[in-house]
Amino acid sequence: MSHVPPTRDDILASATASALPPDNDTADTRLRHHFQAMAHMNRVFAIRGGEKVVLLTDPLLDRRVVDAVSGIAAARGATVREFMAPTTQLTDYPPEAAALVEDADFVMATWYASVNAPLFLRLRKERGQRWVKITYFRNLDLLDTPQGRFPPELVGEITRANAALFPRGQAFDMRFSDPRGSDVTIRFTPEMVSNMLDTNRWRGSTLAEEPGCYVHYLPAHGPNIYDREAFRREKGAVAEMEGILYPQWAIGFRDPFAEKIGIEWKDTEVVKVHGRSREADVLREMITGARLTELGCGHNPKAPRFTAYPAGPNSAGALHWGVNYAKPSSYLRRTVPNWEEPPLHQDLATFDTTVKLGNVPLIDNGFLMALRAPRVVEAARRYGDPVDLLESFVE
Structure with a gap:
């Protein structure tokens, strides 16, 4: 009996057929990638000793994000205060948040109003406040993604x-x-x-170092x-x-x-x-x-x-x-x-x-x-x- 040559369908049906390497998703690789992303995050959140940090948040934000940024601030000798609005959809700031924001050196925000609110624009321009907007970092698990570890x-x-x-x-x-x-x-x-x-x-400023900056994280x-x-x-x-x-x-x-x-x-x-x-x-x-x-x-x-x-x-x-x-x-x-x-x-x-x-x-x-x-x-x-x-x- 002659040998029947394998067809393309035979190859596709094989459970062991492969021309690509296996996914190298080991615990060691995940740990290395995680610390790579953490190093990037630490540079983006360029909080300095003695600074007043304000977090403008909302109820749906992963609380681990708040804790992570608070930890970075604590490690550098900065103080942290938080104002939680009921939603991110604000088109301007709540009046009761004004005094808190005006006193800040560094602001992390989830609010839509972050980019356009006249008060926030003025504080960045005149006071040199540094802002990080985290529309794309609402879950700490995003650190463990290819974009999270991209420099x-x-x-x-x-x-x-x-x-x-x-x-x-x-x-x-x-x-x-x-x-x-x-x-x-x-x-x-x-x-x-x-x-x-x-x-x-x-100008390509992706780290919150420059006076008056407004950067996004993840970048x-x-x-x-x-x-x-x-x-x-x-x-x-x-x-x-x-x-x-x-x-x-x-x-x-x-x-x-x-x-x-x-x-x-x-x-x-x-x-x-x-x-x-x-x-x-x-x-x-x-x-x-x-x-x-x-x-x-x-x-x-x-x-x-x-x-x-x-x-x-x-x-x-x-x-x-x-x-x-x-x-x-x-x-x-x-x-x-x-x-x-x-x-x-x-x-x-x-x-x-x-x-x-x-x-x-x-x-x-x-x-x-x-x-x-x-x-x-x-x-x-x-x-x-x-x-x-x-x-x-x-x-």
Whole structure:
């Protein structure tokens, strides 16, 4: 009887077939990774001896996060006080929290108001308060993830390389396209570029060391390739913008969109939502008339590639189009009642966008071009294999 040669199906059916190494998830490896992430966390939370630390928290935050930051502060001779609000969705600070925050040197916060509340902006600008926003560190177990142990300094190098691609001293069009047919243009002036890039986040400051800094942990959320910093937050100032975007997903929707839903823009305003699906109807009611306030770009190649919740994807090259509107969304209040952001906001996600600054490619089909900048590759060599660190995405 002749031997029957194995088929592809035979190989697939075999319980021992493999051409890849086993997952090396041993206790030793987990311990090494954990301390690697802890070392990064200690540098980000650059609390100094004698400082007054204030934690602005909410009831759903993992209490171990509070204890961890309190432990870092105690080890450095700093004092810690906490103000727990009933929710993260605050659009401004509670008046009873003002005196506590005004007395702080260092603030860790979960509140949505952290970035925009006038008092907080003034304290960072005039008093040099240092802030860490932890939208993406609400559970201590996130230390034990690839993004948790990715070097924050390397995220900073990626950010600086990305900033270097922006043309200086000239006007240009920022153009967005993708395989679904999106075609959006934002017109930039030299002043807009200077204003936007002259912030600690675009300088690649991922450690809370610089006076007046506002950093994200886990690093990084954004920075934004367009936001109100382009006009130094001047009230009513918006960019010239036009076109149509076909997002792949949005906060509060269980699955990516099956229909090609079109979001039509005019000068940062959503003027029309195209589509016939239930999802299109929901978005039409929610965001028609909304304004684009932030266009966030992920800079961490180890952030989960397709995680849009809670505030848009952080994976390098993925985008979130953050819009604000006046009427709270009943849909979001039903589907994500405990969302970390208020139902006056929505983040539209795209993972495959091509972005050009004039003729300069910033993102190619969702791949952040800064990941291949020589300065970034050289910096990555200090921590391991650059290809593994920069181009092996977590999907």
